[in-house]
Every structure is written in C-alpha cells, then in structure tokens.
Amino acid sequence: MWADLAPIGRDPDSHGYRRSAWTGADADCRTWFQEQAETRGLTYETDRNGNQWAWLGDPTAGDAVVTGSHLDSVPDGGAFDGPLGVVSSFAALDELRARGATFTKPLAITNFGDEEGARFGLACVGSRLTAGKLTREAAYELRDADGVSLPEAMEAAGYDPSTIGADPERLARIGAFVELHVEQGRALDLSGDAVGIASAIWPHGRWRFDFRGEANHAGTTRLVDRRDPMLSYAETVLAARREAELAGAVATFGKIAVEPNGVNAIPSLVRGWLDSRAADQDTLDTVVTAIEKAAREYADRHGIDLDVVRESFTPVVEFEHALRDELGTILREHTGQGRDIPVLGTGAGHDAGILSESIPTAMLFVRNPTGVSHSPAEYAAEDDCLAGVRALADVLEGLACR
Structure with a gap:
C-alpha cells in the first residue's frame, strides 16, 4: 500500500x-x-x-x-x-x-x-x-x-x-x-x-494581516517619502517570534501575498497569514493580542493602514x-x-x-x-x-x- x-x-x-x-x-x-x-x-x-x-x-x-x-x-x-x-x-x-x-x-x-x-x-x-x-x-x-x-x-x-x-x-x-x-x-x-x-x-487559529501602503518606484522614491508596507510586515514577523518565545507558544507567518509584486516596485499591499498556537486559550489570546498591537504600532510609524481578520479558529x-x-x-x-x-x-x-x-x-x-x-x-x-x-x-x- x-x-x-x-x-x-x-x-x-x-x-x-x-x-x-x-x-x-x-x-x-x-x-x-x-x-x-x-x-x-x-x-x-x-x-x-x-x-x-x-x-x-x-x-x-x-x-x-x-x-x-x-x-x-x-x-x-x-x-x-x-x-x-x-x-x-x-x-x-x-x-x-x-x-x-x-x-x-x-x-x-x-x-x-x-x-x-x-x-x-x-x-x-x-x-x-x-x-x-x-x-x-x-x-x-x-x-x-x-x-x-x-x-x-x-x-x-x-x-x-x-x-x-x-x-x-x-x-x-x-x-x-x-x-x-x-x-x-x-x-x-x-x-x-x-x-x-x-x-x-x-487551541489554534489563522489571522490575516493586510498592510496597505502606496505603490511607487523603487529607484526614484526617497526612503523618507515611502509608505512601504513591507517594513511593517517584516517588523511584525519578528514581533511574532518574540511574543511567542516569551509566552512559550508558537507563532508563524508562513504565507505572504504582495501587490504589485514587482522587483522594482514598492508594494501597495502586503498580506501575511499568521498561524499561532498555545497550550491554553489565555496564552494564545495574549500572544495574538501582543502581535497585533505591535503590528499596529509599526504600521502607524510608517503611515500604513492595517486590517486584521481572524479567518479560522479552533478552541x-x-x-x-x-x-x-x-x-x-x-x-x-x-x-x-x-x-x-x-x-x-x-x-x-x-x-x-x-x-x-x-x-x-x-x-x-x-x-x-x-x-x-x-x-x-x-x-x-x-x-x-x-x-x-x-x-x-x-x-x-x-x-x-x-
């Protein structure tokens, strides 16, 4: 077989x-x-x-x-x-x-x-x-x-x-x-x-993080003038690892979608999917809340709009x-x-x-x-x-x- x-x-x-x-x-x-x-x-x-x-x-x-x-x-x-x-x-x-x-x-x-x-x-x-x-x-x-x-x-x-x-x-x-x-x-x-x-x-679930910025030319746009959602996303990935480590849980951004997804283009949208799991509900809630809080702080710093949607959850x-x-x-x-x-x-x-x-x-x-x-x-x-x-x-x- x-x-x-x-x-x-x-x-x-x-x-x-x-x-x-x-x-x-x-x-x-x-x-x-x-x-x-x-x-x-x-x-x-x-x-x-x-x-x-x-x-x-x-x-x-x-x-x-x-x-x-x-x-x-x-x-x-x-x-x-x-x-x-x-x-x-x-x-x-x-x-x-x-x-x-x-x-x-x-x-x-x-x-x-x-x-x-x-x-x-x-x-x-x-x-x-x-x-x-x-x-x-x-x-x-x-x-x-x-x-x-x-x-x-x-x-x-x-x-x-x-x-x-x-x-x-x-x-x-x-x-x-x-x-x-x-x-x-x-x-x-x-x-x-x-x-x-x-x-x-x-308990475990999946959350979608939509970071919305502004598409622009990668070669002609000054760094100070950019609204680059990739920066907020990258910082959020690191935050997820940090918060999971502190709580004894796990958190993973394993899937990403980028628009317009060009090598020489600053993204207008970075969509990342978070998978997080913990031994009990309180710990999981603590981790996901902390990740979302960090993501919003990073997004505000870079002028990025952020939507977070829970797509699935199993207690x-x-x-x-x-x-x-x-x-x-x-x-x-x-x-x-x-x-x-x-x-x-x-x-x-x-x-x-x-x-x-x-x-x-x-x-x-x-x-x-x-x-x-x-x-x-x-x-x-x-x-x-x-x-x-x-x-x-x-x-x-x-x-x-x-």
Missing part, C-alpha cells in the same frame, strides 16, 4: 507531496482508497461532503467504530502526515482478519477531504462540513489562489457540491472515532516509545477521557508489560479534533524521530509504523469485537 501511494502527487524537484483537495493528485489518492476498500470486500461510499468511507458490516446499524485520517497534503508536504493513518487503518483490518477477530459492531475506514486546507485556506473542510462547523454558505465562499471556488473545484472533480452540509445522521451512527497519525514533534522519541495516545489539541480540544483511558487500558493489556502508554498533547489540528464535540474521538501517535513534519524530511521508521498498526488493531479489536 505504501509503495502504491508513494509516487502520487510527488514533486520530482522538491520530493515533497502536492496533493491539494480536488486536484488530479487528490483524485488518484481517492481512486487508491476505493480500490483498497473493494479489494477487501468492504462497502464503499462517498458522503455528501466528498469524504470517503469503507464499511465492514451494516453502515446503518449504529454504534460503529471508525478509523482513518486524510490523504491530502500541504504544499511540498511529507509522506506520512495523513496517509500513515489511512494505510494503517487498512493494515489493522488485515491484521484483525488474520487474528480471526469477530466483529460485534460495524467498522469503517475513512478518508476525510481537504484536511490540510492547502488550497482554500481552511483546514479540515470535510470534517467541518460534516460536523456542522462550516456552513454551506461559508463553504461556497471559499476560493483558491486562482479564484476557483470550492463548489467549482468539487464539480470539476466529478462531485455534486449542492449536497454539502452538516451530516448529523451519519455522525449519530458512530460510537467512536480513532485516528492514527505520525507525531508532529519529538515527545515519543525523547521518551523512547513507538506509540502514544493524544490527550488534547492546543482547545480535550479528547474524551473515558475513550482515551479505554485506549490506554487496551494497549497496556496487549503489551503485557504493565506500563502506561505515554499520553501527550499536540499543537497540530486534526479531523478527530473537529469531530470531538459530536462523537467520542481519540488519537494514536507514531514516533517521529526527527520531529519534522509538513516537509519532505518527515519520517517514521518501518518498525514504528508496524507497531502503530498493531496498536490500532488492538484498539479496534477492543472497541469493535467485544
């Missing part, structure tokens, strides 16, 4: 993956998912929001146990973020069948669409729509860098965008969702464990304690070592976090020895990946085969 997925959407120069939602690479990944489902005799379906499902047992019976993740990527992303969870889900089902497990509940494997938000700027679109956290009207307003709207992209890929929206009936049939994911950090590497359990997802997600503890008990019993499985928080968002207010959710992490993620250097050793498959199989057996 891993070898089949490896070439899809891989850039020959960067060696990173470009699997944005509703593109050709995304379509190839979806075809791969459908083939994996049909090869195993599973009932395949695509829901109203374009998410893929592969069912073992009656999808309408209720109290289903669901696992899976996503197959799309950030620009030049790594091979493991998302796909490891989907591949491991199919492999865990194979493992359970090899054990002769008897399922007492329906089991489903899913691929949630547009988790990374690389194309339309909003993460977890498929799960947000399903959970009712993104309205159809708001989804219809999403556009990519070329001005293509989400419904236009879906329609071009062969899906009907008129059906998108909340899907409470589907969620009501799910008793638990467990997502396996490569760790996006080094906590497991430092503890010496191959697999861990998620405790919570940090802290505490995974259901009862399900999280049950995973710990199952894994402790199967390892036979009598030791607790490490429980750790994460600053990365996931579909499991989006769904947590609607259904019981939990996450397993697989060790990432470098901690690198959203990069071609993202990595997990084969032995650790197999340990993740066994752990997921143990969890699914404990939840769906009793």
